[in-house]
Amino acid sequence: MENKVHHVILSLKCNKLFMLLCFIISSAIPLGYILHLERSLSDSTHVYEYVSHGWFRDGAKWDDVDRRFLVSYLEGGVGEIKVGDDGDVAEVEEERTIVKDPDLAGNSSLGLVIDRPRNRLLVVHADVIGNRFGALAAYDLSTWNRVFLTQLCGPGDGKSLADDVAVDGDGSAYVTDAKGSKIWKVGVNGEVISVITSPLFSHKGWYKNLVALNGIVYHPNGFLLVVHTMSGALYKVDTKTGEVKLVKVVGGGSLRLSDGMALVSDREVAVAGLTSGRMVESRDDWETAEVVGSYRGPAHRLATAATVKDGKVYLGYMFGSYEFHKRKHVIAQAVFSEKMSGAR
Structure with a gap:
């Protein structure tokens, strides 16, 4: 008693x-x-509103095969929000937790990517407060059994924040370090292959490195596109050689305070961030790029993730709201401004 x-x-x-x-x-x-x-x-805009178990969400990806959004929890874990045949969440559906890994208790689940050819979900787990642990885990999309768990950094490795992840055609994964300004390359079976570093990843001024490499996507032409949050720099990284180039953003605005990204087409990338969303386009295989559209959603919710559903860009937001004794989160379509020249 x-x-x-x-x-x-x-x-x-x-x-x-x-x-x-x-x-x-x-x-x-x-x-x-x-x-x-x-x-x-x-x-x-079109909004998916769902009841959540927690206040904070980070990653959000659309699974077109099973018609669901997969979202990562800052308190640790992954949930799904099923979408009906009519394209809507049934009323305000509650998320269903599908991954709650006891071996990763106390850590946040951040970036995630669907590796459909291998029927698995890759999820980044990290200590977001102390920056003393980071890992990449793979889970089977059918059973949710863990395929592998790879530790990327530990207490003796200095400050690191494993953040976002992309996967290439061979199944190798690339995880950004938002604190240590590097990219871990992890093989298809979970082995750490290499660590990609470059002087270009660091910027003058301590404040420009508070949050470093963040959103990352794989381009089918064999390279990564990676955004640096505080500076707004965009990088093109060769997956075979590790060569890093700075993509020259020639106009349309800045990419500062960017977060998650989604590849819309070979020429277009959607970028989530503090101002909600930006569409970036390149006409020369990402040697240069231009911000061709913007979308201003609810700034107080903070857009952290971008994904593509049925050819349209949707943004996931970090902060939930409280209504009628329920926590509610949203995933909203980004309707970009008319100044876009080539984005769809």
Whole structure:
């Protein structure tokens, strides 16, 4: 009985602290402005709204075979949101947890990518607070059994933050380090093949390296496109040689404060970030590029992921909302501005 009472008291204290934190945060942002953003989101674009088990989500990828979104939890784990035949989430469906790896308890689940030819999901797990652990895990898409777990960094390796992941045609994975400015290359069976580094990954000014390499996608022409969050630099990385080139962004705006990315076509990449979304296009195999469109969604939710569903770009957001005793998250279509010249 004493233990039960202690548990209740502790729960009340935690709830009070949480309510106080919510009050402080919400007081800093005008409520009317937040309501305006929420209304404009639902009025101007297609939104998937779902009930969640937690407040924070990071990665979001569309699985076109099983017609579902897969989302990663900052508290650790992966969930799915099934989409009906009519293209909508049935009312406000609750996410279903499909991965909760006990060997990774205490770590966040961040970037994820579907490796359909090998019927598996690759997920990055990391210690986002202490930056003392990072790993890549693969899970079977049918059974959710773990295929491999590869530690990328540990307490003795310095500060690292394994963040996002891409996979090439051979099944090799590439994981960005948002703290240590490098890319781990992991083989199809989970072995660490190499670490890709370059002086181009570091920028002058300590503040420009607070969050370094982040979003990453694989291009079928045999290279990676990687964005540097604080500087907005975009890189082209050869997967065979590890050669790194800086993609010259020739116009249309900056890529600063970028996060997750999605390859829309050979010439187009969608980039999520603080300003919600940007479409980037290249006409010379990514030697140069231009920001050709932008989308301003609910800035207070913070877009962290981009994915493509049925030819349209959707953004996943980090922060959920609280409504009628339920936590709610959104995945919203990015309707880009008319100044786009080539993006679809």
